[in-house]
Amino acid sequence: MQYRRFGRTNLPYSIFSLGTMRCLGSPQVMQQTVNRAIELGINHIETARGYGRSEEFLGMALRSMNRDQIFLTTKLPPTLDAAQTDQWIDESLQRLQIDSIDCLAIHGLNTWEHLDWVENCSIKAIKNAIAEGRVRHVGFSTHGSLELILAAIETSLFEFVNLHYSFFFQRNAPAIGLAHEKDMGVFIISPADKAGMLHTPPQTLIDLCAPFSPLEFNYRFLLNDSRITTLSFGAANPEELAFPDLDQDLSIERAIDRLNARKAIDPDQCSQCFACLPCPESIHIPEVLRLRNLATAYDMTQFGEYRYRMFENAGHWFPGNKANRCTDCGDCLPRCPEKLDIPKLLRETHDRLNGKPGRRLWQD
Template sequence: MQYRRFGKTNLRLSVFSLGTMRYLADAETARQTIEKALALGINHIETARGYGKSEEYLGKALQAGLSVPRSQLHITTKIPPTADADTMRRYIDESLEKLHLDYLDCLGIHGLNTWEHLEMVQAGCIQAVQEAIADGRVKHVGFSTHGSLDVILAAINTDLFEFVNLHYYYFFQRHAAAIQLAASKDMGIFIISPADKGGRLYTPPQTLTDLCHPFSPLELNYRFLLSDSRITTLSVGPANPEELIEPLQVADHINELTEEEISAFQRIENQAKTALATDKCSQCFACLPCPENINIPEVLRLRNLAVAYDMTDYGKYRYGMFENAGHWFPGMKANRCTECGDCLPRCPEELNIPALLADTHERLSGKAGRRLWG
């Protein structure tokens, strides 16, 4: 396991962090998963108030005693933005109580996804967080986000935060500017869910597997991220101890990309150009805003992946979240398109966007999805 400095927090975190949204079968499975992670060199555990019994299970494991001393273990919990400081004070106290801790190494504002959330933080709850920092109950503050790039950049530019948790992967590089800005401010950078949200790469389609050979798609995505020295740590979210094994096989590989890895990425790029031809959405976002509130770039990104790499299962999984996950995954489904034509003159590729939206809905519509936890 390799370790990196988590920006201005000056914590040295393992390049993989244990995410605890999925180890929720029971307290014993949680304890076993935590101990396996520690044995493999992970020194950072992340939980959240909103993750069911996750804080409670982690607290029980800490109370019973772990193989690593508390002083060598870094613990983050996340709490959603609140409209007032008193509610945040109560939430911080409740999390500390559930975790059986005197202090948190890191507190993340969970789901800073909208302009309203950012206003809530600035106008209310950040006061309670700063009080907790002053009295030692919280050491460092950051935020996690599923928001749009403009909201993320604005939150970083408040200079209220020491780290950021965000989505950024080989197949989703929209937030590259946020990575750069956070790094310029010496913020710790934590990548959320690179295996699952990054493409469900633990169950890749054969087309993608063949393109990545001799590497696995999961391995290549991890290497894409770990080769970037600005990124501190990646979340791994096992449901049991066994699911830690495959991801952590690359935990020592944080050097620059090799020529063979670069060649694999070039094959992936060439496949997209060939398969999508003149229908490839370049993700420039010029088509927004849409009068029907369709997240056109994200819909067409999912189409890109389905057509180019047969990533249809992943596409259905994400597409099913539209209209079902609120601010965590905003936007209407593609069949809401009225063919008004507002987007057409703004597209530099001159794509027939209404036709591509209809095609995407036909390919990917299925059962509605939802977030695992609210």
């Protein structure tokens, strides 16, 4: 296992972190999973108040372990009530059975309102907890827009950021750059599942990423960037804790060339410039068309269905209406540099990807 400095926290994190959102089978399963993670060299475990009984199970597992071996992150939602934040910190400490939280993240800083709450309320309680030694470092986790993430980083309130980024979603690249300038730790959320369901890739993607599996390809893409500290690995049990051998310095450039060439074949590929927003019908046009891009270029239709069905079902975690809300108003058309027939592509994408509604595993 390799280790990297987590920004100005100066904590030496393993390049993979154990995320415990899915590790909820029983306290015994949590214990076994944590033990296996430590055997593999993982020294950072992430949980959250909103992850069911994760904090409780993790607290039980930690009783038999040397805390010097492990760094812990837990997450709390943003709130207007500083006293509520303070109470939640104490409750997390009690469930985890520890005296101090290494890293506390605002969980789901996804809207401008959330940022306002943190700046004016939550951060006061967190700073007080840091002064008292109940918390060591503070950061934020986000599914929000790039503009919001950049604004949150610019506040200089935070020492680390948890965000989405992968080869298949590079919109947040400027946020990684700014976080690095601010000497913040960078934690990548779900580089396997939400990056493209890379545990179960389509054959087209397997062929394009060869000789690497799509999952190893994405891991290498991310970890080739020294600004990124650690990648989340959300195992439900110890059997799922298996990593590719990343010690060999192998180039992924040929795979990148093949992937880019395949994407270029489709004349209707969206460049993800975001100039089409805002949409009068609150359709997240770039995200809809990104899912179309992946389905048409790499046959990632199953992933597209999984994500598309979350529109209108996951609140601020996955905002935007479905593409069938398009009224053909044409507002987006003159702003598209590719001159795409956006209404037509929206209808086609809806027909291709719509199905049974989806939702987040945990809602806050």
